[in-house]
Amino acid sequence: MKFGFDIDDTLINLREHAFHIYNKKLGKNIPIETFHQIDRVEIHEPFGLTDEQGNAMWNNTLEDIYYTFCPPFPDAVETLQALAKQGHEIYYITSRPKEHGERTKEWVKARGFPVEDDRFFYGMEDEEKVDFIKNLQLDYYFDDKPKVLNTLLKENTKVYVKDQPYNRNVSLPRIVHWNELKNIIGNGKQ
Numbered sequence: 001m002k003f004g005f006d007i008d009d010t011l012i013n014l015r016e017h018a019f020h021i022y023n024k025k026l027g028k029n030i031p032i033e034t035f036h037q038i039d040r041v042e043i044h045e046p047f048g049l050t051d052e053q054g055n056a057m058w059n060n061t062l063e064d065i066y067y068t069f070c071p072p073f074p075d076a077v078e079t080l081q082a083l084a085k086q087g088h089e090i091y092y093i094t095s096r097p098k099e100h101g102e103r104t105k106e107w108v109k110a111r112g113f114p115v116e117d118d119r120f121f122y123g124m125e126d127e128e129k130v131d132f133i134k135n136l137q138l139d140y141y142f143d144d145k146p147k148v149l150n151t152l153l154k155e156n157t158k159v160y161v162k163d164q165p166y167n168r169n170v171s172l173p174r175i176v177h178w179n180e181l182k183n184i185i186g187n188g189k190q
């Protein structure tokens with residue numbers, strides 16, 4: 001079967017990683033409990049930044065956010081390796097900007113995720129992911145972002161939400177921990 005995955009905050013804990021970087025860069029010590037209470041994708045509010053400042057902060061910090069050691073979620077690497085071993089096709093679909101695509105691919109490989117060069121897509125807008133998912137005829141797709149998920153509600157692909165505080169109102173099946181994936185496939189559950 002064909003499995004598609006978003007990367008940031010689906011397979012790797014990018015927002016939390018960025019939260020630590022923000023603390024360091026801004027000389028603050030906002031506790032991690034505060035991070036867990038943020039119910040939007042953007043993380044700048046506890047730092048007292050406006051949306052505009054937050055946007056600038058994110059873009060100016062991308063190099064650190066993307067390429068320092070952002071931890072994968074527990075069992076994400078192992079789960080995808082097991083799928084690849086079983087002969088399933090693994091696709092990555094990330095809206096990281098084009099100029100970061102190839103470096104991101106190398107980074108993802110270096111973390112131990114199974115990557116085939118022609119099954120790694122990047123640089124599209126959130127709303128354009130649906131076209132890739134349709135064209136690739138994925139059996140399963142996993143993402144965290146409501147803006148993406150809401151474009152996939154009527155597709156044939158079985159779409160799963162990677163559970164995050166900001167996507168709890170999306171009514172699609174969800175996965176909290178990556179070790180649940182084998183049960184999902186095993187049950188043939190929708």
Ligand SMILES: [Mg+2]
Binds near residue numbers: 008010
């Ligand atoms: Mg994401």
